[in-house]
Amino acid sequence: MKQYRINGAEVHGIPDLYEQFNRELMAEEDWRLGSSLDGLNDVLYRVDSEIRDGDPAVFVWTNHALSRDALGFDETQRWLQNKLAQPTSFNQQRIQSDLDELRNGAGKTYFELILEVFADHPLIELELR
Structure with a gap:
């Protein structure tokens, strides 16, 4: 199972969140994900296709309460x-x-909008810790 990690203690605003998404999701890409809900949604479709191909994925968002505040x-x-x-x-x-x-x-809030984007991808497990 592929595991992606987001550390809410490092999220102080929207740009910080996308830095983590880029670190986790774009390491093998030659382009960066901008601060865009639509862009994140598109990248999660790629993860969806990997899951359908047999590679399950989970996002573990630690310290998510700090992110909820920062993205409030x-x-x-x-x-x-x-x-x-x-x-x-x-x-x-x-x-x-x-x-x-x-x-x-x-x-x-932006945090709630991010959760909605993930909810549109039911194959992707999101663990808020």
């Missing part, structure tokens, strides 16, 4: 505000709606 409200708000600052790159209406929902307590 403040970091998510910064991430959404950065997207709003790029009006030609993102759907501004949707981003503003996401930001409003976050501020009203109904929106998802």
